[in-house]
Amino acid sequence: MENRAIMQPANPVLPETGFAVERLLPPQQAVVAFFSRVTIAPLKTERVSLDDASGRVLAEGVVADVDYPREPRSLMDGFALQARATPGEFAIIDDVHMGRAPRIHVTSRTASRIPTGGLLPDGADAVVPRENVSVDGDTLTVRAEVAAGESVAEAGADMRRGETVLRAPRRIRAAEIGVLATLGVTSVCVYRRPVVAVFSSGDELVDPAARPLPGEIRDSNRYAIAASLGAMGTIPRHYPTLRDEAPEFESALEAALAECDALVITGGSSVGERDRLPGAVAKIANPGIVVHGLRVKPGKPTLFGAHGGKPILGLPGNPTSALLMLEAVASPIVAALGGAPISSSLLQARLAEPARSRAGWTWYAPVRLTDDGGVPWAHPLALRSFSVSLTARADGYVIMNELDEEWPAGTPVTVHRFLGG
Structure with a gap:
């Protein structure tokens, strides 16, 4: 039936949906079309501690106020010495201890034991690993030439003072938390997490705690979509189910638009007589519907709209279609709300x-x-x-x-x- 419809010469219509095939956009074009007409409302910022920063989006760049490492450090367990004096024999005159500044000066004929991460003593410019030398008492023998800087992390090799180490916007992960702590940054400016209203639509839906009667089903979409939105860094907010014949269908959407940064609705997004979402969005929103219907399987009746810079996403009522369309197609729109891309594995x-x-x-x-x-x-x-x-x-x-x-x-x-x- 679908194939016969597609082969019709002029403005073919898929009989089961009423969608004109030639007007359906591929998913990526649909996202581009959305952003060509909608500018997401600017996000407010807030300051949070490092403990609360994971998963948030950095709103201001972070500049290193010191070099890191601050001083040259050893990359190996071994001996600190002067490279130009190798090969040769050296007197071992001291040990470098972690957490302490070295007390000695290394000359062309002396060396110091040093652990990985230890500060190079004054005069030393290289470290030779233990496995590349021989030791007899306090005498070190190095048989091969060592280059200056070998096995040494120079001051500022990782981060230099004045360098913008973390640029905004970017999502803060464990790695970024480590950088911030290293730089002594204990709180950061992040974008406020967008609040997204989550609706389900349909007369057949009942709460998960209810025992469904014949013809009823438990509302799984609202909870699955909310969980996915939470994984995207938003704050999902549950709203009551939208009933097909309820007079407050439109007013419920208007109230949520006043309270939230975006709306996501599952069900009622097609073009059937009981699919009220397209008409409601066209009536209450400006610019209203931007894209309606995608050349995609599953998920054809997906709707993208907006009001005052707030996205309105209408997803199919079928559970698989709804979740796939949110994560695979609509996620760039959700990402724009939060200020940074959403990375998928x-x-x-x-x-x-x-x-x-x-x-x-x-x-x-x-x-x-x-x-x-x-x-x-x-x-x-x-x-x-x-x-x-x-x-x-x-x-x-x-x-x-x-x-x-x-x-x-x-x-x-x-x-x-x-x-x-």
Whole structure:
């Protein structure tokens, strides 16, 4: 049925959705179209301690106020000496101790024992490792020439005073926390975490704590989407379910726009008679709908809109489609809210079984990973957009673009891990 519709000559319409095929945008073009019309509202900043900085987005660059290392340090356990005096014999005159400044001056015929990380004593410009020398009592014999600076971390080799070590915006990870602590920075200026309203839409939805009656289902989307948004660095805020016939459908969205930085709604985003989201967004928002309908499987009825610089994301009601569209397509919009890109974990693998797609469409195929002798294999899972468990069974997804129709088994693929996994 879909194929016959696509072959129609003028403005074909997918019968099951009412979407005109030629008006559907590929996912990346849809994101570009969104940003061409919408400027995300500027974010406020706040100062947080290092303990609270992980995962936040740096709003101001960090400049080193000292060199690091501050003084030359040894990179090896060995002996500090003057390189120009090698090879030769040296009198061992002292030991360098961690946490203390050396007390001696090394000459052309003397050396000092030194641990990894120890400060070079005055006069020394190289360190020779223990395994490259022989020691007889207090006499050190070096048989090979040593170059100046060998096994030494010079002052400022890692960070120089006045250097912008961390540029904004960037997401603060454990590595950045370590840099900040090294520089004596105990609090940082970060962007405020955006608050995102999360709605589900549909008369059939009941709370997870309820026992569903015939025709009802527990609302899984709102919780899954909130968890994904939290992994993206936002603060998800749950709102009551939007009922198809409720008179307060539009007013609920308006209230959330007044309280939050963005809206994410699952369900009701298609073009059916009971799909109220497109009409509501067109009525209450400015510029309103920017993109409606993507040339993608699953997730065709995805909607991008905005009001006053606040994104409105309408996701399909099917659980697999909703989560894939949020993480695989809409994440750059969420990232713009937070001020920095959202990095996903990628893994190179090989396709364990053949995979087929539809020419001209982008396909997001969930896969399960196995390991065979250190080689990761990606097993495509049957795409059932209604499934709640599919994305939980999957380790990630692969993307088949518009030009791909079939991938044979063994094809190298990039697996995109789900956020928070």
